[in-house]
Amino acid sequence: MEAEAVRLETEPPYDVSTLDGDPSGLPLVVRPAGEPSLNRLCGWLEANAAWVQAHIARHGAILFRGFAVDSAEDFERLARAIDDDLKNEYLGTSPRDALTKYVFSASELPPVYPIPQHCEMSFVKDPPRRLFFSCLLEPQPGGGETPLVDYRKVWRDMDPVVRQRFVDGGIRIVRNYAGPAGGSKLDLWKLKRWDEMFLTTDKDAVEAKCRAQGFEPIWTENDGLRIVSTQPVFRDHPLTGERVWHNHTATFHLSAAPGEYQRIHALRPTLKNFALLQFARAMVALQRATRGSDEQSMHCTYVDGTEIPDADMEHVRDVTWRHLVVNPWRLGDVVAIDNHSVAHGRLPYVGPRRIAVCWA
């Protein structure tokens, strides 16, 4: 009787499934069984925090589909029902707009840019534990998805020799930010300005924020800021102890753009994607020929400055794409991601699209 009572208490009054039928698949999908009330869903989630935590840890993400999520405020409400400790300091690279004090547009990077897989802010001392996305405006079919990848599987399935080279070499990241006056428009992966990233023009404050994260700030000509940092190759999941590929190499390495477009073209073989692939190859060749490692907008090497072989980065992308879960957005979707184990990215798109983000 007792076990039955516990089961009844924790069993959600919703339709629960996975996209591919795999009982531990990514993501778990929760749909209303009757009325799509957001209030009732939030109440249930708050009262059943243990169910939520266990299922996010197991599946890596939970997708709430079909509930009455109509605005950034609704989205924040649902996110808070899962984790009330939302944060709003963002030390990442995407330009973002604030929709509420804690909800932002996911990325204002131009639609044609793919965003490679990464765990949010994996390069800061204490990355977010939860990441939430919501679809406030559905993109046209065939683009604009936010693919997810279980980075536990990426760690597990990598060639151990390649993986060991990363572990032995470590990762050094360099990012170059333009100053308040702006910078070159020729960068393929142009970052925000440093005053936008740190929300101040006070250089002492910027240096203090960098040091708090273990970043080395270097002021460069034309009021630019170079940030050099190291980060772990992997992290062990704080709840389950599983080892996770947990780094930003796929995003920061110079080979990222052509590497991503090559796979996007294989997924969606259009003339436009072919042209973008050729353009990205040419741009990266030009960047490599005209600038050193430390002068690139974003790049990463081993800690001693030695270049990571392109072939090793290709291997990372191969394993990552093998596990890529591409699920088209539906209006009102909210996905809660375990940022300790699951990475996200963005596929290029055309037309309007509004995806919001918040994190805890």
Ligand SMILES: [Fe+2]
């Ligand atoms: Fe992100």
